[in-house]
Amino acid sequence: MNILKPGNILHTNRREHHTDLYHGDELIIRRGQTFQMELELNRPFSADTDKLHLDLKTGPLPMVSKGTHVIIPLVEHLEDERWEAKIVKQTGNNIRLSINSPASAVIGLYGLSVTTSSLKGEATATHNSSKNIVMLFNPWCEEDTVFMDDEDERNEYVLNDTGRIYYGTEKQIGARTWNFGQFHEGILDACLFILEKSDMPPSGRGDPVNVVRVISAMINAQDDFGVLIGNWSGDYSDGVSPAAWSSSVEILKKYHSTNGTPVSYGQCWVFSGVTTSVLRCLGIPARSVTNFQSAHDTDVSLTTDVYFDANMEPIDYLNSDSVWNFHVWNDCWMARPDLPPGNGGWQAVDSTPQETSQGTFRCGPASVSAIRSGQVYLKHDTPFVFAEVNSDKIYWQKNLDGTFSQIYSEKKAVGHNISTKAVGSDERADITHLYKHQEGSEEERIAVETASRYGSKPDVYSVPMAEDVSVEVKMEGEGPRMGVDAKLSILVKNQSPHPRQTTLHSQVAVMYYTGVLKGTIKKEEIPVELLPNEGWLSTRG
Structure with missing residues (x-):
């Protein structure tokens, strides 16, 4: 028996599943959407006397209970949200199948086999396909949690393979063109390799929250032999300077071809560019985002703290918080059924290694809506991102008894001109309003004070200060x-x-x-x- 994918069937599937930009001749499909397959049997198939089912297997130990071994039965009528196959055309020994998949299916690389037998269970034969199937997330499917209903936004955040990443200062915003290259030959294989190399079991790949969290960890090599080594030393002589990269393609291909040897070197915009590439390649809408005057809160205080001694000299060993001219991370789009309603949509994810999250250098996905309202108790890593965009800068002076008193606070010191490439053009879009209320407004102050209650210094705002x-x-x-x-x-x-x-x-x-x-x-x-x-x-x- 042959499992056929002649040109017209392959192209039909690719076109209908918006996967026609990928290279290669694999069957690349998106979950939650019907696809076609043709089989050539060694004799004509008869539903009255024969049985047939398909098996899809992914991961090293496929299990039906984990969703990594899928048994697809033959049915007379297809129903949504389940694995099923229906014969839609039969010509001699050839049959064409229409196959459904649920919108929650595990994504990744599947091996395919077809089993035939008589109704009595005799003469059973299993045939393995020489071709694999790649299953991706589906932003075009309403039931998929990564569904995005605006076509222009889908074209930008899933299908556009080039973009702009912003840098510099809020007064002098520069832009570099970046080649995400998610459809470039070999990049899909590299992205699937990253998933396989991670410590996430294949059964976890059905949930985009899990996948994004793992990608955030795997793009940096800080603790798991991920894709990129970060370097801020100024000495890049044994690798490539972060400023020399303008594309994710070479980085991902090099990582894959060396069987997972981390690539030297990256800084925030490189980590972000590669993250955008991987997420778009896997079907999760994503964009690179730049925050100017971006705070790095090291002690989960939800404030950016500056300490002075009694003589107003900085206490260096305490001054670990910092404010970067700019910092680049990512937004990705998904529903958040694990959070209270209203927290879906854009989620912040950061692959630059700054602080650990549950023991690993990763950050997100954090609901941008939760960040805006100061609901930092909602996972994942919302406090850290909140501090980056909306922490107050608090100045402390040491008292004679060793305690510290607040002597000044700057309420507009961080989180300016949050920028991303506009949909459908190379213009810069300012999305600060998505991350924070109008600076100085009552809503913004409530968000700051709400957030601070869940930090390591909950009493920062308990005592009103003279601010005249x-x-x-x-x-x-x-x-x-x-x-x-x-x-x-x-x-x-x-x-x-x-x-x-x-x-x-x-x-x-x-x-x-x-x-x-x-x-x-x-x-x-x-x-x-x-x-x-x-x-x-x-x-x-």
């Missing part, structure tokens, strides 16, 4: 440029009806884009006396 003296720092022009002087103006204003005496501590330092300090350039202490409602302006160059 404000400090505003502005930089002339578009911000600092290489080789050009930077000019700052500092406006201190007394907004109360009473005189105020204060000391302005200013410090200018050079830092890397990750927020790591290189060195202090200038420090000043200036006593300031302000009459009621008076302002004081200082210009520094």
Whole structure:
């Protein structure tokens, strides 16, 4: 018996399943959608005297109970949401089958066999196909949890194989073109290889939450021989500089061809670009997202904390939190039946190794809706992403008894100009409003205070602070440029009806884009006396 996939059947399946852009001659299908198959038997098939069923198996130990061994019976009428096959055409020894799959099917690489026998169970014969079947997620299927109902968005977030990734500073936003290349020859094989190399059992591949979480861990090589080694040292002599990459294709092919040897080197935009490629390749809508002034909260306080001693000198060993010029991660699209209603849609996922999550360097998927409202108790890793986009920057001073007092807070220090490529064009789309309410609005303040209650410093907002003296720092022009002087103006204003005496501590330092300090350039202490409602302006160059 031959299992036939002649050109017209293959192309029909590929076209109907939106998989015609993939290379190769495998049967690449999406779950929850009918597909066609042709069989050539050694004699004509008769439903009155013969039985036939198909077996699909995936993973090293296929089991019916785990959904990794699928037995597809022959039926007279197809019903949705189950594995079934129906004969739709018979010509001599050839039969054409129409086959259904459920929208919750395990994705991945399946081996196919066909078993025939008589109704009495005699003369049983099993034939293994030389071709495998690849099952993918299906954003076109309403029952699939990754369903996306807007065609333009599906074209952008699943089928577009190029894009733009943003970098720089909020005043000088740059863009690099990135080749995601999810349909390039060999990339689907590389993505399936990553799934196989992970510690996720094949039975877990039916849930996109699981798959995304595993991909987040596997794109970095921090603890599991994943795809990319991160390097922020400036020395890339034994590998490729992160800035030299412009495509995921070479990275994924190199990882696959070396049987899982991590590739050197990546930084956040490279991790994000590769993550977009893998998720789109597997059928999960995804995009690369850049956050400017992105906080890195190291102690789950939900605040970005800066500590000073009694003399207003920074306490370096405590100042582990940082703010990066920019940081790039991903959004992926899915329903979240594991969360309360309203938390589906875009989910933040970050493959750059920063903090561990359940013992592994990964982050997400975190509901963007939950992040926006400060519901950081909803999984996965929502507190970390919340802090990246909407934490307050709190300044603490050490008291004589060793405790710390809050001396100042910046409420608009992090999470600016959150950017992604627009649908259908190379324009930049600002999606800050998806991640946070309008800065300074009552809703945004409630979200911050809600989130902080679940952090390691729940009493940060329990004591109201006197905030009648404000400090505003502005930089002339578009911000600092290489080789050009930077000019700052500092406006201190007394907004109360009473005189105020204060000391302005200013410090200018050079830092890397990750927020790591290189060195202090200038420090000043200036006593300031302000009459009621008076302002004081200082210009520094």
